[in-house]
Amino acid sequence: MILEELKEAVMEGDRELVEELCQKVLDEKINPVEAVENGLIKGIEEIGRLWTEGEMFLPDVMMGADALKAGLDILGPELSKAKAAGDAKEGKGKIVIGTVKGDIHDIGKNIVAAMMTAAGYDVYDIGFDQDAAAFTNKAEEVGAQIIAASALLTTTMGEQKELVACLKERGLRDKYKVIIGGGPTTQGWADEIGADGWAETANDAVSLCNKLLAG
Amino acid sequence: MSKVTLKVLTDEDIRQIHNTSLQLLQEVGIEVEYEPAVEVLKEAGMRVEGRRVFFDPAYVEKKVAEAPHDFTLYARDPKHNVHIGGDDVAYVPGYGAPFVIDAGGNRRPSTWEDYMNLLKLAHMCEEMDLSGGMLVEPNDLDDRTRYLDALYAHIRYSTKCLMGSSYGADGARDTIELLAPVFGGKDALKEKPVVITLINTISPLKLDARQTGALMEYAKWKQAMVIASLVMAGSTGPATLAGALAVQNAEVLAGITLAQTVNPGTPVVYGSASSITDMRTGSVSIANAEAALLTASTAQLARFYGIPCRAGGGLTDSKTVDGQAGYESALMLMSPVTAGVNFILHTAGILQYWLCMSYEKFIMDAEIAGVIRRFKRSIDVNENTLALDVIRKVGPGGHFLTQIHTKRNHKTEMRKPVLSDRQSYEGWSKEKLTTEQQAARVWKKMLAEYEDPGLDEALQKHLQEYIEARKREITK
Known part of the structure; x- marks a missing residue:
């Protein structure tokens, strides 16, 4: 059963096996929508469930998210065709995430990205040391709903404010929900700079996205 | 060396960690994101690729x-x-x-x-x-x-x-x-x-x-x-x-x-x-x-x-x-x-x-x-601290509270607490202070007792001027 194997491979965080199986999906002309929705996604959902129950840990979640991403990269073109034909469900939402300019701390950001992926979001991680324009351009390019900016230093928090200012300047402020996080940040800081939300932990970040998109 | 020495690794463990670190320095190298540092290390004979510096183990040992x-x-x-x-x-x-x-x-x-x-x-x-x-x-x-x-x-x-x-x-x-x-x-x-x-x-x-x-x-x-x-x-x-x-x-x-x-x-x-x-x-x-x-x-x-x-x-x-x-x-x-x-x-x-x-x-x-x-600081063991004379003097069944040896030695031998509560239950229960509440009293008192150590006026002025000038430069 290839669907079950895909699920298991994601749960194991076995990127190579996922790639191999996805190639098989293409080669044997197996329905890619099935492979994603009843294979890969089932795996990441199961990881999310076990993580919530305290039976899985960060390496499980992050490696699972990586494996999922590798699979989606291979099945992507076929999936787009299916989406265009209306055969596939749209994802939960698109999120652009990154660490702000001048800041090279990206572990927390990576964890948040993995949690968002595990929660079913399409996550576009632009990496670290990224300026406001890089966040904005990526969001425009992929048609995101949420922009998430991380800062670990008191000296780089100001860049989160820059992001909000940049969006305003380009007349795009209302188009995106901006969320922020990172060690020295607070809800007070989010309010001060006019961000739409703040979260202290990766789990809270996912709940925040759910809430913002439901609203 | 202090008598109190906690060891959690053997000498052999230390040697293995040391060797692994040297191997990392030599084979994986360190990414140095400051050009003048890369230059200095290159001049010292380290192999450099871009900003990655590969350290020669013998050089590291010599310098350390x-x-x-x-x-x-x-x-x-x-x-x-x-x-x-x-x-x-x-x-x-x-x-x-x-x-x-x-x-x-x-x-x-x-x-x-x-x-x-x-x-x-x-x-x-x-x-x-x-x-x-x-x-x-x-x-x-x-x-x-x-x-x-x-x-x-x-x-x-x-x-x-x-x-x-x-x-x-x-x-x-x-x-x-x-x-x-x-x-x-x-x-x-x-x-x-x-x-x-x-x-x-x-x-x-x-x-x-x-x-x-x-x-x-x-x-x-x-x-x-x-x-x-x-x-x-x-x-x-x-x-x-x-x-x-x-x-x-x-x-x-x-x-x-x-x-x-x-x-x-x-x-x-x-x-x-x-x-x-x-x-x-x-x-x-x-x-x-x-x-x-x-x-x-x-x-x-x-x-x-x-x-x-x-x-x-x-x-x-x-x-x-x-x-x-x-x-x-x-x-x-x-x-x-x-x-x-x-x-x-x-x-x-x-x-x-x-x-x-x-x-x-x-x-x-x-x-x-x-x-x-x-x-x-451990326990000092010598003629005075062994206290043979005073023990002999007090003898079986006596007490040491009124001995000059006690009066002379207890202050250096026993640390007096600043925060810890050693009162009887009755004493403590009058206010029932937690550690946090007691600590709040201590710091407030300490702050109130702070005395300005002073600094030469001319020196103060000189330092302030330097700082003002630097602030103008940095924020302009």
């Missing part, structure tokens, strides 16, 4: 051997000079937290007022050997120039040794410029270190531009530095503690090698803030059995290299002054002091893994540190 075994930090008031190394331990307040947690557990951004309060407490508190560095982030001051205000405050309001700015070569230069006139000019500084600065590596295996720039500037003036690595086992280093130590050791050796290349004999302290990652959330956890083991191992590694050591602190992941804060901080101070660490940054005040400072926690940690310093 050039660092002093111990040194004295000179204070504005000589009674506060601090010897760093040997069996001595210097306690230094918490450093760099952007928040304060008030009694009761309410967290808020720290301010300049907090900075000044903590500075006065550090100056007043007997257990603190230095006044410290960035005691808390003064969030209400311009972040580009607040280090200047912070440095000035230490010089002006305390006569204990301070920690310098690691804000790039400029921060280091400003630190030197501010201290030189206080200590008789720049040439005098080269003869005696008057400031010690925290230089952090970036794990795994990187030296960033800002800290490395500061490192080279301080080395030029032969001022002391703690070169410290913070490996989070499980995320920025291997989950296995031996591997985490190998990574930490490679980074610190690279930093020390660079400092000794710039200026042989520059006083350096082998530093570690390494700990573990909470594998559920990815957050750092700084007070646990593994962290205590890393701390003690660091002391053994530093001793292997013959260099003073920094590790540990009054560390906790707790968010308030509670049982967890108490037992974790006690563990994280006990381990380094008994293992022979010489410089303990974050001795007092820290809550929530370095993110917060607490006035009450400051007092509690100072008490723990005092108890452990006493423990480290």
Whole structure:
């Protein structure tokens, strides 16, 4: 059963096996929508469930998210065709995430990205040391709903404010929900700079996205 | 060597970690994001590819051997000079937290007022050997120039040794410029270190531009530095503690090698803030059995290299002054002091893994540190302390309370608590104060009793003018 194997491979965080199986999906002309929705996604959902129950840990979640991403990269073109034909469900939402300019701390950001992926979001991680324009351009390019900016230093928090200012300047402020996080940040800081939300932990970040998109 | 010496690794373990670090330095190399540092190391014969520096093991060993075994930090008031190394331990307040947690557990951004309060407490508190560095982030001051205000405050309001700015070569230069006139000019500084600065590596295996720039500037003036690595086992280093130590050791050796290349004999302290990652959330956890083991191992590694050591602190992941804060901080101070660490940054005040400072926690940690310093002193065994004469005199069934031997010896033999409650139940139950409430009374009293040590008016004016000029430059 290839669907079950895909699920298991994601749960194991076995990127190579996922790639191999996805190639098989293409080669044997197996329905890619099935492979994603009843294979890969089932795996990441199961990881999310076990993580919530305290039976899985960060390496499980992050490696699972990586494996999922590798699979989606291979099945992507076929999936787009299916989406265009209306055969596939749209994802939960698109999120652009990154660490702000001048800041090279990206572990927390990576964890948040993995949690968002595990929660079913399409996550576009632009990496670290990224300026406001890089966040904005990526969001425009992929048609995101949420922009998430991380800062670990008191000296780089100001860049989160820059992001909000940049969006305003380009007349795009209302188009995106901006969320922020990172060690020295607070809800007070989010309010001060006019961000739409703040979260202290990766789990809270996912709940925040759910809430913002439901609203 | 002190009679109290905690060892958690064998000599063979140390040798294996050392060899692994040398192998990492040679084969994987260190990413050095500061061009002048890459140049200096290249000139010294290291192989360089882009910004990756591959260290020659023999060169590393030679350079590390050039660092002093111990040194004295000179204070504005000589009674506060601090010897760093040997069996001595210097306690230094918490450093760099952007928040304060008030009694009761309410967290808020720290301010300049907090900075000044903590500075006065550090100056007043007997257990603190230095006044410290960035005691808390003064969030209400311009972040580009607040280090200047912070440095000035230490010089002006305390006569204990301070920690310098690691804000790039400029921060280091400003630190030197501010201290030189206080200590008789720049040439005098080269003869005696008057400031010690925290230089952090970036794990795994990187030296960033800002800290490395500061490192080279301080080395030029032969001022002391703690070169410290913070490996989070499980995320920025291997989950296995031996591997985490190998990574930490490679980074610190690279930093020390660079400092000794710039200026042989520059006083350096082998530093570690390494700990573990909470594998559920990815957050750092700084007070646990593994962290205590890393701390003690660091002391053994530093001793292997013959260099003073920094590790540990009054560390906790707790968010308030509670049982967890108490037992974790006690563990994280006990381990380094008994293992022979010489410089303990974050001795007092820290809550929530370095993110917060607490006035009450400051007092509690100072008490723990005092108890452990006493423990480290061990038991003197000699004719006087064996007390044969007085035991003979008192004889069976008597008591020692009225003996001159007791009166003479108890004050040095037994440490008197500042915070711990030793009252009877009846005495305690009149107010039923918790540790936190009692600590609040202690710090408020200490602050009220603070006396300004003063500073020459002309010198004050000179320093202020320098700072104003620098602020104009930086903010223009």
